[in-house]
Amino acid sequence: xxxxxxxxxxxxxxxxxxxxxxxxxxxxxxxxxxxxxxxxxxxxxxxxxxxxxxxxxxxxxxxxxxxxxxxxxxxxxxxxxxxxxxxxxx
Amino acid sequence: xxxxxxxxxxxxxxxxxxxxxxxxxxxxxxxxxxxxxxxxxxxxxxxxxxxxxxxxxxxxxxxxxxxxxxxxxxxxxxxxxxxxxxxxxxxxxxxxxxxxxxxxxxxxxxxxxxxxxxx
Amino acid sequence: xxxxxxxxxxxxxxxxxxxxxxxxxxxxxxxxxxxxxxxxxxxxxxxxxxxxxxxxxxxxxxxxxxxxxxxxxxxxxxxxxxxxxxxxxxxxxxxxxxxxxxxxxxxxxxxxxxxxxxxxxxxxxxxxxxxxxxxxxxxxxxxxxxxxxxxxxxxxxxxxxxxxxxxxxxxxxxxxxxxxxxxxxxxxxxxxxxxxxxxxxxxxxxxxxxxxxxxxxxxxxxxxxxxxxxxxxxxxxxxxxxxxxxxxxxxxxxxxxxxxxxxxxxxxxxxxxxxxxxxxxxxxxxxxxxxxxxxxxxxxxxxxxxxxxxxxxxxxxxxxxxxxxxxxxxxxxxxxxxxxxxxxxxxxxxxxxxxxxxxxxxxxxxxxxxxxxxxxxxxxxxxxxxxxxxxxxxxxxxxxxxxxxxxxxxxxxxxxxxxxxxxxxxxxxxxxxxxxxxxxxxxxxxxxxxxxxxxxxxxxxxxxxxxxxxxxxxxxxxxxxxxxxxxxxxxxxxxxxxxxxxxxxxxxxxxxxxxxx
Numbered sequence: 001x002x003x004x005x006x007x008x009x010x011x012x013x014x015x016x017x018x019x020x021x022x023x024x025x026x027x028x029x030x031x032x033x034x035x036x037x038x039x040x041x042x043x044x045x046x047x048x049x050x051x052x053x054x055x056x057x058x059x060x061x062x063x064x065x066x067x068x069x070x071x072x073x074x075x076x077x078x079x080x081x082x083x084x085x086x087x088x089x090x
Numbered sequence: 091x092x093x094x095x096x097x098x099x100x101x102x103x104x105x106x107x108x109x110x111x112x113x114x115x116x117x118x119x120x121x122x123x124x125x126x127x128x129x130x131x132x133x134x135x136x137x138x139x140x141x142x143x144x145x146x147x148x149x150x151x152x153x154x155x156x157x158x159x160x161x162x163x164x165x166x167x168x169x170x171x172x173x174x175x176x177x178x179x180x181x182x183x184x185x186x187x188x189x190x191x192x193x194x195x196x197x198x199x200x201x202x203x204x205x206x207x208x209x
Numbered sequence: 210x211x212x213x214x215x216x217x218x219x220x221x222x223x224x225x226x227x228x229x230x231x232x233x234x235x236x237x238x239x240x241x242x243x244x245x246x247x248x249x250x251x252x253x254x255x256x257x258x259x260x261x262x263x264x265x266x267x268x269x270x271x272x273x274x275x276x277x278x279x280x281x282x283x284x285x286x287x288x289x290x291x292x293x294x295x296x297x298x299x300x301x302x303x304x305x306x307x308x309x310x311x312x313x314x315x316x317x318x319x320x321x322x323x324x325x326x327x328x329x330x331x332x333x334x335x336x337x338x339x340x341x342x343x344x345x346x347x348x349x350x351x352x353x354x355x356x357x358x359x360x361x362x363x364x365x366x367x368x369x370x371x372x373x374x375x376x377x378x379x380x381x382x383x384x385x386x387x388x389x390x391x392x393x394x395x396x397x398x399x400x401x402x403x404x405x406x407x408x409x410x411x412x413x414x415x416x417x418x419x420x421x422x423x424x425x426x427x428x429x430x431x432x433x434x435x436x437x438x439x440x441x442x443x444x445x446x447x448x449x450x451x452x453x454x455x456x457x458x459x460x461x462x463x464x465x466x467x468x469x470x471x472x473x474x475x476x477x478x479x480x481x482x483x484x485x486x487x488x489x490x491x492x493x494x495x496x497x498x499x500x501x502x503x504x505x506x507x508x509x510x511x512x513x514x515x516x517x518x519x520x521x522x523x524x525x526x527x528x529x530x531x532x533x534x535x536x537x538x539x540x541x542x543x544x545x546x547x548x549x550x551x552x553x554x555x556x557x558x559x560x561x562x563x564x565x566x567x568x569x570x571x572x573x574x575x576x577x578x579x580x581x582x583x584x585x586x587x588x589x590x591x592x593x594x595x596x597x598x599x600x601x602x603x604x605x606x607x608x609x610x611x612x613x614x615x616x617x618x619x620x621x622x623x624x625x626x627x628x629x630x631x632x633x634x635x636x637x638x639x640x641x642x643x644x645x646x647x648x649x650x651x652x653x654x655x656x657x658x659x660x661x662x663x664x665x666x667x668x669x670x671x672x673x674x675x676x677x678x679x680x681x682x683x684x685x686x687x688x689x690x691x692x693x694x695x696x697x698x699x700x701x702x703x704x705x706x707x708x709x710x711x712x713x714x715x716x717x718x719x720x721x722x723x724x725x726x
Contacts, residue, residue: 003514008417010436035497036424036432037417063219064265067273068280070443071420071436072413074511076518077262077447081219090518093652094395096248103636103657105664115667117606117639119626125585125599127547128614128626129606133667151603156588171630171637191637193606193630207584208624 005075005086006041007048014057014069021052037071046075048084107190114190116183118148121197122208123155129193140186141179148196157201169195223264231334243332249395251467252460256333259455263444270342274349281353281437288430289360298426298494300365300704301695304557305419305492306431307367310358311556312384312484313415315375317351317438319388320344323399330396336455339448343404346441353437357430366700367556367691374556377671378684379662380484380548382612386659387481391474393655397456398470404449406474410515412442413507415485422493450515457522464523469651475527476644480611483540487548490541490570491562499573504537529644535620538574542582547616549589550601553688554680558695561590581623598694604663604676609638609656610645617641633657 007022009015015038022040023029029042040046054061063084075086093099107114114136119129130151134143144163152158168175170186171193177186188194203209217225234242246253287293297303321344328340362368375381391402420435456463486500498506516526527533545559552559562570567586571578589599605614619627629640633653640646649656665671672683680686695701704710 130603209585
């Protein structure tokens with residue numbers, strides 16, 4: 001059975017850069033657009049890297065800023081200064 | 091099992107018959123007639139006869155169903171709390187064994203809802 | 210881009226501002242300070258093993274929450290100033306909001322109280338901080354929901370007195386008793402119930418597809434509060450998963466206790482969410498996804514991944530998951546049929562889905578809609594056209610645990626209502642399912658006290674012996690205004706006037722003289 005890690009963002013301007021960064025760092029991810037929201041899912045693991053987001057957004061970006069735009073997540077969370085990871089370990 | 095609690099835990103049921111002012115609750119489920127979404131809950135006098143219950147309460151409750159006019163109550167199959175019941179229509183609900191919070195299932199052979207859909 | 214070195218890493222900052230601010234008591238015993246930590250039988254060996262994946266400190270919390278609030282209230286203002294309520298897809302949509310405000314928003318307040326209390330009971334600082342933040346979140350949710358709805362309350366009926374209704378209206382005892390059950394449990398069961406089973410496993414179904422649906426129906430205010438609330442949910446869900454993993458890792462004796470809680474709260478949550486399913490399938494004029502599709506994505510798929518992950522602790526999927534998976538094809542049609550026929554006692558209107566909507570339902574539910582549900586809608590439609598709009602004039606039986614009428618059908622027979630009954634200490638009790646019966650049998654003393662609205666009316670405790678009196682005096686609903694059929698309602702006529710759709714022909718059977726109750 002598939003084990004999808006996922007994250008859902010509000011479909012807003014911030015999210016565009018986040019989605020760009022995530023798809024770059026997670027080539028296996030699938031992006032789904034729905035009214036007012038964007039869902040990104042990937043088998044087992046999904047990672048947001050601060051450096052990639054900063055490159056896209058053109059400014060410093062704190063990993064915890066994602067808390068403003070996130071709608072939902074699936075997977076075990078691991079967060080530090082440089083990344084936010086969602087993962088199923090089993 | 092008992093409730094896991096910070097102190098001794100006991101409780102009185104909220105729906106004891108004594109709380110219904112001499113009346114009792116009776117539920118009726120008319121099988122294969124799902125336009126009535128769930129079993130009915132009626133408040134009845136235990137002394138009411140079975141036929142009074144049918145004539146005064148049940149017929150009124152089901153009258154909106156097109157099948158209701160065709161129900162032959164003398165041929166109906168009744169189940170009381172999971173066991174087949176052959177009611178004495180002249181006797182009281184109590185005498186028929188219909189106690190507080192009993193469920194009567196009504197099956198009307200030959201009638202299976204709107205266009206046979208069980209609705 | 211080069212990165213400036215922060216003064217403190219996230220991890221260190223979190224350590225200093227949370228864990229390090231806790232202390233070991235010196236002149237009081239820990240057991241006296243946290244007296245409710247042990248009685249549920251959960252064994253905690255080492256609270257320091259608690260993980261805080263989000264590592265949110267209070268300063269960052271206020272910063273981000275303030276930003277969310279500013280964005281949210283700017284939108285509320287814009288929505289009100291621009292008469293946003295006139296831009297929704299159809300006035301029928303607002304009926305979903307009435308259900309939300311009276312059924313869900315008071316639960317947010319209940320969650321605020323629950324987390325305030327649970328947080329006080331844990332001797333571990335990490336759990337206390339997470340509960341404290343969640344308590345504040347929940348208070349914010351109820352406030353923003355009330356603020357968002359206050360605009361609708363100016364223009365639509367049935368949104369007044371939602372708190373009063375929550376405590377009294379018959380079907381609102383379903384959400385109310387759900388939360389009361391959780392809040393009256395110990396702190397660990399509360400977290401398993403609300404943080405894990407509800408927040409982690411099930412709330413996605415409430416807040417993600419439904420709020421996306423709000424957007425699709427032009428309701429800017431609701432989608433905004435919904436997603437703003439849901440942005441806190443990522444933290445809440447993480448707490449839910451963390452608390453489960455923590456308890457399971459602490460002691461093997463915890464496993465069977467937690468398994469039973471998961472079984473119980475999955476089933477209670479599933480029953481509660483049948484209301485949400487109905488909102489998605491029947492109350493959104495523009496539909497985003499069906500309940501069955503949402504269940505597949507957010508329960509079967511996500512829950513599948515989750516429970517596979519938890520296998521390593523000896524946890525299996527919830528006991529009656531299979532029944533819920535079968536039910537996805539049925540429950541929304543059954544619930545809508547129920548509200549349709551008892552609409553004389555609801556704080557919202559009901560209607561027969563349009564031909565186009567029934568077509569959508571048939572496509573989304575190819576194995577069930579046409580066969581089992583279309584015939585009743587066709588019949589009711591014909592009755593309505595004849596001026597005999599169908600209402601059920603009796604009161605329904607209610608399940609002793611979930612308080613939903615036993616309106617769901619047997620998993621193996623969609624033509625037979627699912628019903629279970631037992632004798633307990635000389636009293637008869639009735640249930641909608643094996644799941645609810647199990648819950649009762651484990652803690653019967655808790656559920657024999659259930660305040661079942663139908664029985665309360667019959668005991669004479671609801672200010673009247675007939676439905677209309679109860680509805681008006683006890684529920685504070687105005688017959689013919691707040692309740693009954695949508696077509697022909699004052700709200701329907703007002704909407705047509707706003708939209709300049711002309712005076713409708715008086716729809717048959719929709720006048721206020723309806724012989725409701």
